[in-house]
Amino acid sequence: MAETKRKKTLEPANSSKRRKGGKEKNWKKGPHLPNALQKELNSLNPTYGSDEEIKSDDDIDVYEYEEKIPEEESKKNRRYDPVDNFEYELPKDFEDEDVASDDDEEEKGDSDDEKHARMLQDITGLPGDAFEGKKKKNDVVVFEAYPESEYNPSRDVLDGDGRITVDDLLNPLHGKPGFSKIRKDVQRIDKKSMSIQPPLPKPQQQKVDRRSAYVYSKKKLQEYESLVKKNREAPTIYFDEDRDIGYSTVGAIASEFKPRTEFEKKMASLINTKQLSEAHNGDGARLLELNKVSVQDVKERQDRLAKMRNLLFRHELKAKRIKHIKSKTYRRLMKKDKLKGASATEIEMNPEAAKQLAEKEEFKRAEERLTLKHKNTSKWAKRLKKRGFDAQDDGTRAAISQQLQQHALLTRKRNSMHDDESSSDDSTEDDDDMSADEDDDASKLKLLENGKNRTLEVLEEDDDMPKSGVLSLPFMVRGQKKKKEAAEEEARLALQDYESEMKQLDGDDDSNHNVSLSGRKVFGAQKKQAPQSKKKAKVNTDNYFDNSDSEDDDADTMEDVNGRMSYTQKDVNIDSNILREESEIGHDPLFKSFDDISKAQGPKIEYEVSLPATNSLKKKGNKKDSNQLKGKTESNKSQVAELASDKEEHDSDTDGEGEGGMVDGMITSGGDYELPSQDDLIRRAFAGDDVEEDFEMTKQEILNEENPEPEKPVLLPGWGQWTHIQKKRGLPSWMLAEHETAKKKRDQDLKKRPDAHLNHVIISQRVDKRAEKLQTKVLPYPFKDKEHFERSNRMPLGPEFNPATTIGSLNRPQVVKKPGVSIKPIKLRKH
Amino acid sequence: MQKGRHRSLGRTTAVVTQHQIVTHRAAIGFQKRSRLSVFKFKGHPLSTAPPSPAHQNPFRPPAAAAAFTPTPSRRTQNPPTLTVCSNMEIQDFSDDIDVKVKKYQRGEGADLEALKDKKLKGQLANREELFKKSANAAAKAEKWLMQTESGLLEPEGIEKTWRFSQQSIVQEVDVASRKNQFDIVLPDLGPYTIDYISSGRYMLTAGRKGHLAIMDLHTLKPVKDFQVRETVRDAVFLHNELFFAAAQKKYTYIYNRAGTELHCLKEHGAVRKLQFLKNHFLLSSINKSGHLHYQDITTGQIVGNYRTALGRSDVLQLNPYNSVVTSGHSGGTVSMWKPTTSTPLVKMLCHRGPVTAIAFHPNGHLMATAGMDKKIKIWDLRTYKTLQTLPGHAKTLSFSQKGLLAASTGSFTQILQTSDSENSQNYNRYMIHTMAKGYQINKILFRPYEDVLGIGHSSGFSSIIVPGSGEPNFDSWVANPFETVKERREKEVRVLLDKLPPESVMLDPTKVGTLRDVKRREKRTKAAAVAAAKNVAVKKKTKGRSKPSKVARKKQEGVEKVKRAFVEDEEGVKKKQKRIVEVSELPVALQPFVTKKGK
Known part of the structure; x- marks a missing residue:
C-alpha cells in the first residue's frame, strides 16, 4: 500500500512532464489491453510520441501494475480544462517550509477561507486544521474497489450531490396505468414548491390556541360592555321584568301533565285508548258497553273474597280462644316467648329497638334502686321475715332468694361503678342504709358523728412538710401553713357545728340545756345573760343581735319582764342555728379575716360589735377570741367589760351620727320656702359680689380636671440629699425637660378647646360614652372621606320628611326582584 | 270699617273668602306680607325635633300636612291681618322658591370632583339628584299648600306699633280671634x-x-x-x-x-x-x-x-x-x-x-x-x-x-x-x-x-x-x-x-350618625402597654453602653415600669371593691351611717 501511495504522489510529477511534451492526446483510450495486443494495435494505428513509452517498456520487461491515472488528470471527456503552466518552476530540490499553504494557494476558490484560517492560526498559534473541521472531510479518498451499490455508495452520494429525485423514481413507472396522474401531481407539487412545517409542540400549540380564543372572546364580550355599564351605573336594577311565574290555574297544570312513572304510563295508555276516547266523544252509551266484565272474572273475584273472609274468621276464633285462657303459666310463657322473639330478632335488626330496650332496662334498674321493691320490703317478705325463714318451705325460701338475687342484679351496676371510689363511698352507702332505716334521728346522729370524726382526723393529721424542693422554700412553707391554718379553722368551725347539732339532737327533750349550748357562739349576749339569770334564755337570732346592742338589751329586759316560756326558745334557737349557717355560707368564712375589719376603723365600729356573734372563732391573736375558744369555763368578766366599753363607744358614735343627721335634717328640711326671706335676701345680695372671679376659678378647676396639670418633678425624699452638691445642682435636666413638654402639651390642649377664648363659658369636653354609640367609629366601606359620608347622610329619608313623589325613589333598594323568580344571566338584545 | 280674612287650610287650600274693606283709620295698616324664614342649620332625621311645629323644623315638607289634615277646618289664622289693596306686594316667587329649595336641601352636597372611586361617585351623584328633586317638590308644595301668612302690625307715618293697645287691636280682628x-x-x-x-x-x-x-x-x-x-x-x-x-x-x-x-x-x-x-x-x-x-x-x-x-x-x-x-x-x-x-x-x-x-x-x-x-x-x-x-x-x-x-x-x-x-x-x-x-x-x-x-x-x-x-x-x-x-x-x-x-340629647343633634372624633385616646390595656415598652428602640450609645446585656436590662426596666403603673391601678380597684362589699355586708339599719362617714 505504501508503495502505491508513493507512486501516486510521484505520478503527478511524471504526468505533468508528459503534458509538457504535449502528448496528452496520444493517451491511451479504451479498455486496458495486454501489452502484446497493444503492440499489435499500435502497429496497426501508429501514434507519434509513443517511442519513449515503448522504450521504457522495453527497458522494463517485467510486468508491472500500472496505476490508473487520476481522473482529473486523465482529462477524460474533457472535463478538466487544459491549463498551460506558465509559472515559474522552482528547482526540484527546493523545499518549502510550509507545504500546506503552498498547495492551498493554488486554489483560488478556497482562498478566503484559507486566509481566515491562516489568520486564526497566526493569532492562536494552533495549527490551521484545528479550525477547519468539516473541510478536511472533503479530502477523504474513496476507493472504488467494489461496484456501486447501496452498501457501497458512490462518491457523489457521499458528497450529497447525487440525490435521488422523484423523477428517478418515476421513470421506471413510465407507461404504467396511473402514471400520468402521478406525474401531474408531482408537477403540481413542484410548481407550488411549498415546504410543510412540522407541527408545533403541544404546549405551544395550546398557547397559540388560547391566545386566539382570548382575542375572539374579547371581541365577543365587548358587545356586552354597554349593557354592563348601564347596569353598573343604574341606581336600581330590576330583575322582574320578564318574569314567568308559571301556570296560573289548576286546569293549566293538569293539561300539561305528562305520565312519567310506569304506573302513570300504564294508566295513560288505558285512558287514551282509541275506543275510550271515541266513546267519550260520542254519547255515553258506548262507555257502558266498555264497562262489561266477563263472568269468569267475577267468579274469580268472589272466590278470592270468600277465602279471605274465611281466613279472617278463623283467625278471629283463634284469638278469642286464646283470650279465654286463664292460665298464668301460659301467659308467662307466652310473654317470655314474645319478649325473647322480639328481643332476639328485633334488637339484632333494629338499633332503635335495642336502644329502647336498653332504656327500659335502665329504667327498671333505677326503679329498683328507688323503690327497693325486691329487697324484702314487700308486705309478703316482711311477713316472712317476721315468721322466720326457717319456718318457710323450700319454695318460699327460693322465692325470697330469687328476689334478692334480682335486686342484686338490678343494682349491681351501680355498685360496680362506685366500687373503685375512695372511702367517701362507704359513707354514701352508709347513708343509703341509714335512709332505709326508720330511725331518722339516729341516722342523723351517726352522720354527724361521722363528719365529726372525719374533721377531727383532718385536724389531728399532721401535715408532713416537704424538706426539700420548691415546697420547702420559706415562702411556700409560710403559704402552706396559712392555708392549713385556714383549713383547720374551717374544720374547727364545722366541728363546732357538728357538736351543736348533735347536742341539739341529743337534747331533744331538755331544751334548757340546749339553750346554754347554742349560746356559745353568740357569746356576747350570752355572757351577759348568764350571770343575769340562768332561766332567761332568750331569743338569739343573729340578725336581731346584729342590729344593735342596746336594742338587744332592751329586748332582754323585756323578756325578763315577760318571762317567756322555754318551749318557744327551743324553736328559736334552732332557727338561729340555721340562720347562722346561712350567714356563714353567705360570706365565705375563709375570706373574711378579722384583721381587715379591724383595720377599717371609723365607720366599721358597729360592725365590730356585731362581729363576735357571727364570726367569733376567727379572731385570732385577739384576747377575746382566745377566751372564746377556751369556752364557757373561763370567767367572762373582762370580756363583759370590754364589750360594755365597746358598746359605749358605739353608742356614743351613733349618738353623734344621730345628732349630725338631726342637724342635717334641720338644715335640709326647712319649712317650705315661699317668700324671699332675710336669709335669701342676704344670699342674693352677696351672690353677685365677685361672680366673675368665682367663675374663673371654677373654670380653672374644670380645666385642671379635664386636662390635668403635670405633676411637679420631685426627687425621691432622701435621695441624694446627704451632700450639698445635689442640692446645688437641682433636679436632673431630663426631669425638667419632661415637665416642660408636659406643660406645653397641656397648654396646646387648652388652646384647642372651644372655650379657650371665651372667658365666660365652660364647654365640657367630657365624652359621653352612651352618646358615642350614636356615632360611627369607622367610615362605612365605600367612603374614604368623612365629608362625603356626612353629606350623603344629611337628608332624612322618611315619609314625614319627603314628598310622596320622591319618597319611593329615595328609598328604593339597589336590586328589585320578585321572590321566587330566578335571576337569569344578561341577554344581549339586538337592536 | 271691618276687614277680615278667612283662610282655610286643608286639601283645597284655596282662599275661601276675602272681604276687604278699606279702613278709614289710616293709622293702622295691617298688611299682608309673606315672611320668609331662612334656617341656616341643617337637620338630621335623628335629631331631636323641636317641640314646636314642623315649620320651625325645616325637615318637614308640608305635603304631609295637607294630606293628613282630616277636615278642611276653617279657622281664622291671623286675627289682625287686614289688607290694604294698594300696598299689595308683588312677590318674586322664583326667588322664594330658590330659598325654599335651599332650605329643603339642608346644605350643599359634598364636592364629588375630588372623589376617585368612580362607583361611589356615581352613586352619590344619583343621590344628590334625588335630593334635589325632593327639595324642589317640597318647596313647591310649601308654596302652594302653606299659603296662610302670619299677621303683622304695621304703622304708618309716625305711628309706633307699641302704641296700639289691645282694645284697638281687638276692634280690627275677626270674631273668632276676638275670643282669644x-x-x-x-x-x-x-x-x-x-x-x-x-x-x-x-x-x-x-x-x-x-x-x-x-x-x-x-x-x-x-x-x-x-x-x-x-x-x-x-x-x-x-x-x-x-x-x-x-x-x-x-x-x-x-x-x-x-x-x-x-x-x-x-x-x-x-x-x-x-x-x-x-x-x-x-x-x-x-x-x-x-x-x-x-x-x-x-x-x-x-x-x-x-x-x-x-x-x-x-x-x-x-x-x-x-x-x-x-x-x-x-x-x-x-x-x-x-x-x-x-x-x-x-x-x-x-x-x-x-x-x-x-x-x-x-x-x-x-x-x-x-x-x-x-x-x-x-x-x-x-x-x-x-x-x-x-x-x-x-x-x-x-x-x-x-x-x-x-x-x-x-x-x-x-x-x-x-x-x-x-x-x-x-x-x-x-x-x-x-x-x-x-x-x-x-x-x-x-x-x-x-x-x-x-x-x-x-x-x-x-x-x-x-x-x-x-x-x-x-x-x-x-x-x-x-x-x-x-x-x-x-x-x-x-x-x-x-x-x-x-x-x-346633645348640644348638636346633627352629630348623630356622623363619624366619631378620634381625638380621645383609648385607655391602654396592660398587654398593649407592655408590648409598646418592649418595642422601644434603643439608641446607639457610646462604646460599651449599648452592650446587648445592657440593652436587654434597660428594656426589662421599661417593661417593669409600665407594669408597675398597672399594678397600682389594680390594687386601687380591689380596695374599692372590698370596701363596697363590706358596706353591703352590714345590716340594713347600719348602712346609712357607714356611707355618711365614708364620704
Missing part, C-alpha cells in the same frame, strides 16, 4: 303659672295655692278644675292633654285629665320647676336643693339625678331644638344639661346677679336670659356670645314660634321683635301691655299656632293678642289643634314608637 283675648280673674289662689299643649288647644293653669285647671281654648270651657290644697310650684303637660305633672309642696304628682292622681314622684323631692322633653318622654325637674332629675315617664325609671352644685334654682328651661335643659342660678351662671352626664355640657356666666329667666328661640340658636342685674341678654348659642343686651328686669321670658320675644316684670309686659331686615337679630320693641296695678305677672307664654300671649299673674290669667307671633300653618303630623280623639290615640302610639333614647 280674655281675662280670667281668680284672686284667691295666688299667682298662676301656665302651660300650653304643643298644638295650642289646651291650657294648663296652676295656682300657687293649689288650684289646677285645664282649659279647652277653642270652646273656652274648663275641662277640669280642681284644688289640691297644697302649694303648687309648677305644672306641665306631658305628651298630650290627658296627662300633666304638677310640682307640689313635697312631691311631684302626675294627674290625668279628670284630675285623678296617677303617680307620686317622690324621687324628685320638692321640685321648683318642671320641664317635659316630649321627644324623649323625660320629665326633668330641679328641686330646691339644686338637684336635677330626669325621669322616663313611660317606664318610670329615673334616668339621671345630678347635683348642680350651684345652689337653689328657680329657672329651668328646655331648648326645643336639642332638648338640652338649661338652668339658671344665683351666681349668674346658666348651665346646660343632658340626661346622661353628671357635668353640665356648657356653663356660662350670663349675669352679674342671679338669673331670673331663660327662654329659647325655637330654632335653638338664640337664648335670652334675664338677671337681677337689670339686664336682658340675647345670646347666640353657636358662638356663645352676646348678640344684644337690653336694659330691664324680667321675671319671665318667652319666645314665640315666629321669634318674638316677650319679657315681663311686675305688671308690665313688652314684646320685642327683630327688625325687618332678614339677617338682623336686633330685637326692638314691638308691643307693650300693662296690666292693672298690683298684678304680679308670674309667667308668660306664647300660644302655639295662634297670635296669642298667655299671661299668668297673681290674680288669674289673661291672654292678649300679639299679631305675628304664632305659626300660621300647622302640620298635623307634628301638632294638630283640631285633633280628634282617634287621631290623638294614633299619635300617641306613633310618638311612643318614635321615642328617642336619653343619650340622644
